[in-house]
Amino acid sequence: MFKANSFADVLKHLAIMAAIVAVLVVGFFYVYLPYTTNHGESIPVPRIEGMQLSDAEELLEDQNLRYFINDSTYKPDLEPFVILTQDPAPGAEVKEDRKIYISVNMKNPPMIKMPKLVDGSVKNAELILKSYDLKRGKITKIPDLQENAVLKQLVNGREVQPGEMIPKGSVVDLQVGDGLGNTEFEVPDVVGQPVDEASVALVGQGLQIGNIIYVQGSEEPDGTVLKQRPYPEVNAKIRVGEFVDLWVAGQEPIQGIE
Structure with a gap:
């Protein structure tokens, strides 16, 4: 044991103890830790x-x-x-x-719920499919008065209902309306009628007025329908929503002038 005979001896003992502590600290942080943790090596x-x-x-x-x-x-x-x-x-x-x-x-795609595309537009369906990580496949037009409205949604040729589970990334085919419908009837004959009456008659049967071509030099009164397309031939059929072009006697009226 150390004996402290004087104050100087006490200071000497404290200095020795401090040196021992310093050696231990330096050895722990700069020798032991770097060796065990690969300090500085990356x-x-x-x-x-x-x-x-x-x-x-x-x-x-x-x-x-x-x-x-x-x-x-x-x-x-x-x-x-x-x-x-x-x-x-x-x-x-x-x-x-x-x-x-x-x-x-992943090896296999996760299953997700089929979104509802029916009754919406094709553009809206494309946005929804993209948000669900699904792909838009073939678009097939079928007779229906709703033009470009989605009527059926199919995966692998099978109609899929909203909420049904399908693999993520599936290709979804769409059946959409052509805006015409499937009701066929004989082509109405409006030749010889005033153009305004002919237009009302055609629209009343679900048809649309296409091009109106004015023909000068006719013997018929101005405004009379001279010809139409499609022609009212025997057994000629037309579907709802289709266009009918008209040829009308007289000069084309100037817009804004009655």
Whole structure:
């Protein structure tokens, strides 16, 4: 034991104790810790985005790094188990045994609910399909008075009801109205009628007035329908919503002048 015979001896003992403590502190922080934690040594993170999971696992193992899958999604245009994202980013300096967080592409698409497209427009259907990560397929026009309105939604040729579960990324075919309908009747004959009466008659039967061509030099009174297309031939049929062009006697009226 140290004996303190004087104040100087006390100071000497304190100085020795302080030196011992300093040596222990320096040894712990600058020798022991760097040795056990590889202080100052770092590894650049390799780029593993776009790689197959098995290949990335081998590469990380060679560099004493680990990985953890913290997310997954489905992209039909990529192969299954392709790495989509990584954190830390490529080139970041990390210590050995660091865990790299990744997201991968799923092998099978998740199931989602089919949205309601029926009764909406084609444009609206396209926006909805995109928001659900679905693809718009073939558009087929069928007779119906609702022009460009979605009447049926199909996946793999089968009609799918809203709320039914389908694979994410599915191709959805649409059947839409052609604006004409499927009701056929004989072409009405309006030749010889005044153009205003002929127009009312045609519109009253669900038809539309197409082009009106004025013909001068006719013997018929001005405003009389001279010819029409389609022609009222025997057994000639027309559907609701179709156009009828008219040729009218006289000079085309100037807009704004009665």
